[in-house]
Amino acid sequence: MKKTVRATTAETQAAEWFVRLSNPAVSFTDIEAFQSWREDTRNRSAFEAVETLWAQSGVLAGDPEIQSALALIPRRKIKRAKSALPWTAALGGGLLAVSAAAWILLAPQTYSAPEFSRRTIELEDGSVVQLDAGARISARFDGRSRRLSLLRGRALFDVAKDPSRRFVVQAGGTKVLALGTRFVVSRDKDSTSVALIEGRLEVRKARRGTAAASWILGPGEGVPASGGPVEPVDPARIEDWADGRFVFRAIPLDEAAAEMNRYARRAVRVEAGPLSRSPISGAFEAGQEEAFAYAAAEALSLVVVTAPDGALVLKAAGPPAKSE
Template sequence: MDRDVVKPERDLEAVRRQAADWLARLRSDSRTPDDEAGFKAWLDRSEDHRTTFDALTSTWELAGALRHDPKIAATTQRTPARLARRAVLAGVGVSAVGLGWMAFAPEVYATGVGETRTLHLDDGSSVLLDADSRLSVRIDGRQRRAGLDKGRAFFRAARDPSRPFVVAAEGREIVGDGGDAFGVSVLSRAVSVVAVEGQVLVMTPGQPSGRITASAGQRVIAEGQGPARREVADVQSATAWRFGQAVFDDQTLAEALAEMNRYSRRRIELADPALEGLRISGVYKAGDNEAFARSVATLLDLDVRANGGGLLIEPRGGA
């Protein structure tokens, strides 16, 4: 074999890393037209780029097929699909592409009902993850990115002008330039961003006209594909969950129950859907569902009773 045509291993490794990075960017919810154009240009520069990317993509698709194998069904049922596929790739991808997906995958953190977690990131930033939430984080020499799939998180971004701290949530991106403190929530597919210190930019990739800057004391709300709106925020109430409190200001009973049930396995349910629209205000201890239910029953002239392992709120007298 002509040794002149054998490519140095370090060159092949660089191509594999580039291919894995492109796959991550193209599979991201925040993919932009610029990413797609850049990928096409990269692909056209070399046949090695194309074959390496095809191999990596095949491995990714193989991982998706293996998730349905009966031998690993129990594992995938206990693990979020996104994590399960990455776990499979960690096993089969090394031989296929030389590196394996896990070298490029973000760290994923999840909390259960009633559980909160504080994360101290490598760049000096910190995150408080609320109950029933899931967050992915990737920090490297080029970027600081997090993705909030569901729930709530409070970020304190360390200052680093060369790497803005970006949080992706339901197709939106929240960008801090460092030294900022802000909360992000993804509840019922609506995104809410509360600026506590400094300021943050809320944007939709590919839509320059949709950018909104929120300064301390302001909130940006975005629902579905509709335009985002900015408003004055009661920061103390909006971030009360950090201190174990649930604050309601003329919220519907359905909304209040959804919030309280994030913090206790003793779920509260309504016996009659007609009760969902009743309004409630007050400050309650997150996790104390019994005290909340009894308070609601007193304020709204309702009854509350045990319902298996939970609580049932019903009209007075069972009417």
């Protein structure tokens, strides 16, 4: 698994303090609060790291990401207050470099899973996110909140309890709020579904032209992509993909094929018509699309035809040939 560098809570707070102190109008209340915060050894080390990053800003100036960040910072003349402490005045003079350094530390971390396999991410607070094949998320943590965005695909969230920082997942127009719980969010373009396995969850969905809808979910409940009402879900089924297998219990054939296709290098397609809604049951390993296709064909008296693009097409068997 590729190692990902993540900012710790101390580093995030240090960057926030660095930006706040760069303001020449910083209050003495803030300065006293900063000095108290800096008494912690970890906080002091984190702040010194930010100072070092600022000092290296001349080296970083050629970085295209830094240049993009600086382009977004309004350039204004810094007026130093006579009462400002010398070190705060120096910080004000380096506002652009400070902002660039803070941008590096505070920018959301992005994680993605490969096209045909899953990935497990452990976040800085101890929460664990399991990304389905091709899924992508971004995460931004600070001292007040834990905010994630599901950019595409499906993810299983196992949230560490932290009452002081709410855990929020945004997926398009759907917002999910939790404290300590286990749930799955699945996003396909503008459609998002949510299913709760353990704990308690609040789901909010934006609606065009009307007020946003909101639901409180208990274990075994979910909000479908259509936006409600709340419906029962099978907790075992909604997370079985995280173990690398699918367990189907009388679900429509086309839905089962869509699940298998998340990991399939050869797509499985189902002939249009009533056949596509035929119920299928069974347990199948992710990535074993050929075994699934032939098992479904045997169970439902179908045939498997290889399409020109290599896809496996499930079709109704034709009438038997007449013997002469």
